[in-house]
Amino acid sequence: MDFKPLSQFIDRITSWRIPWAEVMVIHRNETVFRYRNGFVNLEEQTPIDEGHIINIYSMTKIMTCAAALQLVEKGTILLNDPLSAYLPEFAEMTVRKKLADGRTAIEKAERPIRVRDLFTMTAGFSYDLKVPSIQEAVRQTNGKLPTRAFAEALAKEPLHFEPGTRWNYSLCHDVLAALVEAVDGRRFSTYVREEITGPLGMRDTAFDLTPEQQSRLAPQYVYNDELGKAVRHDGNGFRIGTELESGGAGLYSTVSDYALFLNALTNHGTSPDGVRILSPAAVDLMRTDQLTEATRGDYSWDHQRGYGYGLGVRTHVSQACSDSLSPVGEFGWSGAAGCLAVIDPASQLTIMYAQHLLNNQEPYVHPRLRNIVYSCL
Structure with missing residues (x-):
C-alpha cells in the first residue's frame, strides 16, 4: 500500500481553503494510514493534533440510527x-x-x-x-x-x-x-453512552463536553470569499436548546473515537475486541437502499449519484453511475463541517476523515478522497 497520493491530497486542500484536515484509514482492523496537516487555530498557527474535538454534525445520524436499530x-x-x-x-x-x-x-x-x-x-x-x-x-x-x-x-x-x-x-x-x-426511558445521551460509546471505549464522543474536553474543542471556521481566507465561526446552530440532544447533528467527537464506532459497523456490528452493538442482519438492513420509485427523484445531490439511501446512510448501489472506486454496498454519511465516514464491510475498510469548515467543499473533497484511498490499497 502506498498512501503518498492521499497525503498529497490532504496537503493540497489545506493549502487551498481548508484550515486543516485529517484522515484515518483502517483496513482489516489495522490502522494502515493516518495523516493530518494544517492549523487547528489559524490565528495562533497551532498545528492540528490527535486530541482535538470537533462537531461531527450529521455524522451523528449514523449513531442515532444504530441506537434505534x-x-x-x-x-x-x-x-x-x-x-x-x-x-x-x-x-x-x-x-x-x-x-x-x-x-x-x-x-x-x-x-x-x-x-x-x-x-x-x-x-x-x-x-x-x-x-x-x-x-x-x-x-x-x-x-x-x-x-x-x-x-x-x-x-x-x-x-x-x-x-x-x-x-x-x-x-x-x-x-x-x-x-x-x-x-x-433513558435520556438519549445516556442510552448512547451506555449502549454504544461506553462499550466501545469511546471516551471523547458526547452531546456535552466536560471542562477538560471543552479545552480541546477545535475552533470552527467558514471560508470568506471576499476576504480570501477562513474566518472563525464557532458554535452549533442545530443545538437550539441547552438540553436538546440532537440526534441529527449534536455529537462531538475525535477522529480516533468515532473511527471505533465506524469500524464496528464495518465488522458487521462487532468491534475487533468483541463488543457487539448491532447484528450483521441489522447492519445489512441499514445499508439496504430504501428509496422507492416515488422518492428516488428527490435524492438528487450530484455528488451522491450512484448512491441510494438506507436507514440514515448513503449506500452505494451503482458503480456505473457513481464515479466511485468503492464496491457496491459501501455506506456512510458526512457532516456540515466536512467530516466523512466510509464504511465498507466487503473490503474490510473504514475511513474517518475530518475537518472543521462549515462551507465544507464536500462535493469536491469527499468523492476525490474516497477514490484516492481505494486506489492506494
Missing part, C-alpha cells in the same frame, strides 16, 4: 409501526398542500408517519428550526428545549408532504432520538 433488534419497535404508538403527539398530523389554483391549504394527513419514515427521511418534515412552534417551545422551556419537548413542538407544524411519498433531508433523526427516549 438496537430497539428494532430487541423487538421493542418495528419499522412499520405508526410513530404515534410511541410519540402520541404525532397522531393527528396535518399536511400543507398546494391546490390547483395555486393557493396553499392545510389539510388532515391521509397517511400516518411510520417509524420507518424517521430512518428514511420520508416523514414530511423540513430542516427549518425557526418555525413558530419550535421557537415558542424554546421560550417556554427557558432555552432548554429537551429532546422530547422538541419533538412535541415539531408535531404541531404541518407536514410538507404525505408521509412515505417523498424524500426530504430533514429533522427526522432528531425525532428518532426522541423516540428512543420515549421507548427506552
Whole structure:
C-alpha cells in the first residue's frame, strides 16, 4: 500500500481553503494510514493534533440510527409501526398542500408517519428550526428545549408532504432520538453512552463536553470569499436548546473515537475486541437502499449519484453511475463541517476523515478522497 497520493491530497486542500484536515484509514482492523496537516487555530498557527474535538454534525445520524436499530433488534419497535404508538403527539398530523389554483391549504394527513419514515427521511418534515412552534417551545422551556419537548413542538407544524411519498433531508433523526427516549426511558445521551460509546471505549464522543474536553474543542471556521481566507465561526446552530440532544447533528467527537464506532459497523456490528452493538442482519438492513420509485427523484445531490439511501446512510448501489472506486454496498454519511465516514464491510475498510469548515467543499473533497484511498490499497 502506498498512501503518498492521499497525503498529497490532504496537503493540497489545506493549502487551498481548508484550515486543516485529517484522515484515518483502517483496513482489516489495522490502522494502515493516518495523516493530518494544517492549523487547528489559524490565528495562533497551532498545528492540528490527535486530541482535538470537533462537531461531527450529521455524522451523528449514523449513531442515532444504530441506537434505534438496537430497539428494532430487541423487538421493542418495528419499522412499520405508526410513530404515534410511541410519540402520541404525532397522531393527528396535518399536511400543507398546494391546490390547483395555486393557493396553499392545510389539510388532515391521509397517511400516518411510520417509524420507518424517521430512518428514511420520508416523514414530511423540513430542516427549518425557526418555525413558530419550535421557537415558542424554546421560550417556554427557558432555552432548554429537551429532546422530547422538541419533538412535541415539531408535531404541531404541518407536514410538507404525505408521509412515505417523498424524500426530504430533514429533522427526522432528531425525532428518532426522541423516540428512543420515549421507548427506552433513558435520556438519549445516556442510552448512547451506555449502549454504544461506553462499550466501545469511546471516551471523547458526547452531546456535552466536560471542562477538560471543552479545552480541546477545535475552533470552527467558514471560508470568506471576499476576504480570501477562513474566518472563525464557532458554535452549533442545530443545538437550539441547552438540553436538546440532537440526534441529527449534536455529537462531538475525535477522529480516533468515532473511527471505533465506524469500524464496528464495518465488522458487521462487532468491534475487533468483541463488543457487539448491532447484528450483521441489522447492519445489512441499514445499508439496504430504501428509496422507492416515488422518492428516488428527490435524492438528487450530484455528488451522491450512484448512491441510494438506507436507514440514515448513503449506500452505494451503482458503480456505473457513481464515479466511485468503492464496491457496491459501501455506506456512510458526512457532516456540515466536512467530516466523512466510509464504511465498507466487503473490503474490510473504514475511513474517518475530518475537518472543521462549515462551507465544507464536500462535493469536491469527499468523492476525490474516497477514490484516492481505494486506489492506494
